[in-house]
Amino acid sequence: MPQKARKRAKTSEIGVRDRLLDAADRLFYREGVRAVGIDRVLAEADAAKASLYQHFGCKDQLVASYLERRTVDARANIEAYLADTPPSQRALKFFDWVVEWAESKDFRGCPLQHTVSELTDAAHPARAIAHGQREWFAERFREWTTAAGVKDPKATARALVVLFDGAVAGSEVDGPQRASDARWMAKKLLAG
Amino acid sequence: MPQKARKRAKTSEIGVRDRLLDAADRLFYREGVRAVGIDRVLAEADAAKASLYQHFGCKDQLVASYLERRTVDARANIEAYLADTPPSQRALKFFDWVVEWAESKDFRGCPLQHTVSELTDAAHPARAIAHGQREWFAERFREWTTAAGVKDPKATARALVVLFDGAVAGSEVDGPQRASDARWMAKKLLAG
DNA sequence: GACAATACAGACAGATCGGTCTATTGTCAA
DNA sequence: TTGACAATAGACCGATCTGTCTGTATTGTC
Numbered sequence: 001m002p003q004k005a006r007k008r009a010k011t012s013e014i015g016v017r018d019r020l021l022d023a024a025d026r027l028f029y030r031e032g033v034r035a036v037g038i039d040r041v042l043a044e045a046d047a048a049k050a051s052l053y054q055h056f057g058c059k060d061q062l063v064a065s066y067l068e069r070r071t072v073d074a075r076a077n078i079e080a081y082l083a084d085t086p087p088s089q090r091a092l093k094f095f096d097w098v099v100e101w102a103e104s105k106d107f108r109g110c111p112l113q114h115t116v117s118e119l120t121d122a123a124h125p126a127r128a129i130a131h132g133q134r135e136w137f138a139e140r141f142r143e144w145t146t147a148a149g150v151k152d153p154k155a156t157a158r159a160l161v162v163l164f165d166g167a168v169a170g171s172e173v174d175g176p177q178r179a180s181d182a183r184w185m186a187k188k189l190l191a192g
Numbered sequence: 193m194p195q196k197a198r199k200r201a202k203t204s205e206i207g208v209r210d211r212l213l214d215a216a217d218r219l220f221y222r223e224g225v226r227a228v229g230i231d232r233v234l235a236e237a238d239a240a241k242a243s244l245y246q247h248f249g250c251k252d253q254l255v256a257s258y259l260e261r262r263t264v265d266a267r268a269n270i271e272a273y274l275a276d277t278p279p280s281q282r283a284l285k286f287f288d289w290v291v292e293w294a295e296s297k298d299f300r301g302c303p304l305q306h307t308v309s310e311l312t313d314a315a316h317p318a319r320a321i322a323h324g325q326r327e328w329f330a331e332r333f334r335e336w337t338t339a340a341g342v343k344d345p346k347a348t349a350r351a352l353v354v355l356f357d358g359a360v361a362g363s364e365v366d367g368p369q370r371a372s373d374a375r376w377m378a379k380k381l382l383a384g
Numbered sequence: 385g386a387c388a389a390t391a392c393a394g395a396c397a398g399a400t401c402g403g404t405c406t407a408t409t410g411t412c413a414a
Numbered sequence: 415t416t417g418a419c420a421a422t423a424g425a426c427c428g429a430t431c432t433g434t435c436t437g438t439a440t441t442g443t444c
Contacts, residue, residue: 030312113361114309120227134366158376161362161370162358162370163377165357165362165370166358167354167358169302169358169360169361170358173322178353189377
C-alpha cells in the first residue's frame, strides 16, 4: 500500500494545511489564481479535497490565506533585512531588497497586484489584505523618509511608493534592470 | 421578427467584427481575459458565435486583437496629445496624459500588464504585442529626454519607464493620486 | 481493543468553458 | 428570380471548474 508510506512521511513532517498553503503559493504565484484549479493544488500538495475544504472552506479563502501569509512573510523579511541599517538610510536600503527580490529566480511580479487585478469583486477578502499591506508600506516609507531628514518627507514617501510599484511591475516584464533603475532614482530623490 | 430590425440596425451601423472587438475591450479590460468567457462577449456584442470564430479563429486571437487595437489607439492618442508641445517638454507633458488617464472613469490599470500576468504561456501572441508597446514607450522616452537636454538621457528615460509603470499600477489600487506623485517626481528628475 | 479525529481516495453534481456544427435569415448582385 | 454570401440562433461536444458526498485508512487517547 503506497498510501501507508506516503501518509506517514507527510503527516510527520508538515501538516496538511501548510502543505496546501505551500502548494497554493507556488501555483497561484506562478500562474495566477484563476488559471490554477483546486485539483492542481491538491495534486501539488498531495492532499485530499476534503482536507482543503475542511481547512479553508472555499477556494476564495485559500487565496486569501495565501496572500495573508505572503504579506506576513514579506514584512518579517523586510524588517530583518533592514535591522542592521540605521533608520536614516533604510529608505534607500529597501530598494536593495527590491533589487534582490527582482533578481530572484522565481520572481514574477507582485502577488497582490496580480490577484487584485484578477478578482474584480470588491468584496473579495483578498482586497482587504492587499489594502492592509499597502498601508503598511506607506507608513514605513513615511518613517524612513522622516528619518532620512529630507525636505518634504510625505511627498517623498508617496514618490517612493510609485518607485516601488514601478520597480516591481517593470521588472516583471523587462527584468531586474527596472528595479535598479528605481533604486537609482530613489537615491537621487533622497539625496536632493 | 425581432431579428430583422435588430440585424438591419446593427449591420448598417458597425460591422460585427468591430462590435466584437468593442465588447471584448470593455469586458476584458474591466474583468480580465480569463474571467470573461466567449458567451459573455457574444451577448455584449449581440453577435453569433460563428461570427466570432469566423473573424478571429479562437479566443486567444481575440485577446491579441483587443490588445493590438489598444496599443494602436494609445499611440495615436498620446501623439495627438503631445502634438502641440515642444519636444523638450514632452516628457513631462506625457505625465499629464497619464494623470488624465488615471482619472478617467473606467481606468483600471494597464491592460497589457494584466493580460501578460494572466497568460503565463510565453508563446501567447499577446506577449509580443506587449513587448512591442514597451519598446515603443522606451524609444519615446529616450527621444523626449534627449530633447529635454538632461544630463544622462538614457538613464533618465529608464527612470521614466519606472515612473510610468508605478503611476499606472499604483493608481489602479490607490487612485489617481499615484499618477500625480509620479508627475511630481518626473518634474524633479527632468529639472535637475 | 474501542473510539474520535484526521486525512485519504475518488465518484458525483451542476455549471461553465472553448469550440464545432447545422440550420435559418437577410442582403446584394447577376 | 436565383444564388452566393454574411450573419443569425442555438444545439451539441468534451473538458474543466468548484464544491459535496461516501467510504476507507491512519493516528493518538482512553
